[in-house]
Amino acid sequence: MNVSIPSSVSRIESVPTTPEGRIYTPMPTKSSENATDTTDTTTPPKRRRDALNESRVWQVYARRKYEEPLHEIGNVMADDVELARVYARTIFDEFSWVEMVIVPRETIVTVIAS
Amino acid sequence: MTTGTHIDNAALFGVLSSLADNKQAIGRRYAYWCNGAPALEAAVAAAAMTQDELGHARTLYPLLEDFAQAEADPRQVEPTTRTLRYSVAALDSDFKGWSDFVATNFLLDTALTTFFEAAQDSTYEPLRQRARKILQEERIHFLHAEGWVRRLAKAGGAVRAALTASLKRIWDETLCWFGPNDDPAMIQLQQEGVIDATPDELRSRFLRKIMPVLNELEIDVPTAFNAASKRWEPAQPLPWSAWDAQGRRLGTF
Secondary structure, three states: OOOOOOHHHOOOOOOOOOOOOOOOOOOOOHHHHOOOOOOOOOOOHHHHHHHHOOOOEEEEEEEOOOOOOOEEEEEEEOOOHHHHHHHHHHHOOOOOOOEEEEEEHHHOOOOOOO | OEEOOEEOOHHHHHHHHHHHHHHHHHHHHHHOOOOOOOOHHHHHHHHHHHHHHHHHHHHHHHHHOOEHHHOOOHHHHOOOOOOOOOOOHHHHOOOOOHHHHHHHHHHHHHHHHHHHHHOOOOOOHHHHHHHHHHHHHHHHHHHHHHHHHHHHHHHOHHHHHHHHHHHHHHHHHHHHHOOOOOOHHHHHHHHOOOOOOOHHHHHHHHHHHHHHHHHHOOOOOOEEEEOOOOEEEEOOOOOHHHEEOOOOEEOOO
8 A cells, every 4th residue: 555644744642752753733723722632643642642631441352263263462552432432343354253352451340450 | 338358338447547546645634644643553553554555546446457448548557657647636645644544544444444345246247356455444433533533532621633634625525526427427336336336325335334323523514314214414515516426536636
């Protein structure tokens, strides 16, 4: 896929760089002053993340064969279950799973703490 | 109708061209946001959906070669050489924000999905085969759209305002894409069994998908539920004076 990405839209939340180090091109739009506009390309990342408040973690379990048990393959962050399903499907697509389930992390009960 | 080995059907050729061009344009606009989404997970989903949309276009363009209408200008069957643009005018320019991505995902892509649903038992076998595969992938696209519409709407303030502005931006053109109810191309396709619905029926099916979400979120759009026919309908006239029937787009967007 030949995709041209302009620097002004490079703003994935989890990139571990300082605000000064991020590729970021402010534009003089009225929404640049608004702290809650998640669609605004100019709002600093932390404020956008705060506005979306995406804080629920979902554990992702899957198996490749019916004779195998489900095993944990990772996790995704999403506020609602529908988006969590989409994210799990698109992120963990390296195999043709026969089953995949997601579990909200807060529902897991620790029996023996590590 | 066939001429030699080619199908002579201008209506089907035109609609297939529009489907392919819209899928190609959606894929290109989505691609711009593959590393620009508000969260890493959403960026990965955007990349996957980009590949899906471009894949849908890639399966549709080769069908055009089978038509007599392509013989006059073979350049028009390849996305790289094609000079005609039958995608909606809203896709002529870049998305201005993530809310435009979400609105396109929720409205336009869902409208195209409504068409493919109507072609699941198509008499035109190549479309029937592709429709079923496309619909499998579109299920997850709609979940993504629905999830993000909810998130942006519930965020309130300027976020919600940006979403409603993006929805409004493509609202009319999305509803128009099915054509007026006497649209010659769509009516011909319905009569030939290529699809199983008229333009008004397709519009109603599309509204039936999206209206529960918009109603729940109290997002106002100009629609009304007709209790007699039990169908959702546009509450105000669509801008047919600007409708380009050939390109299936609003000429004065």
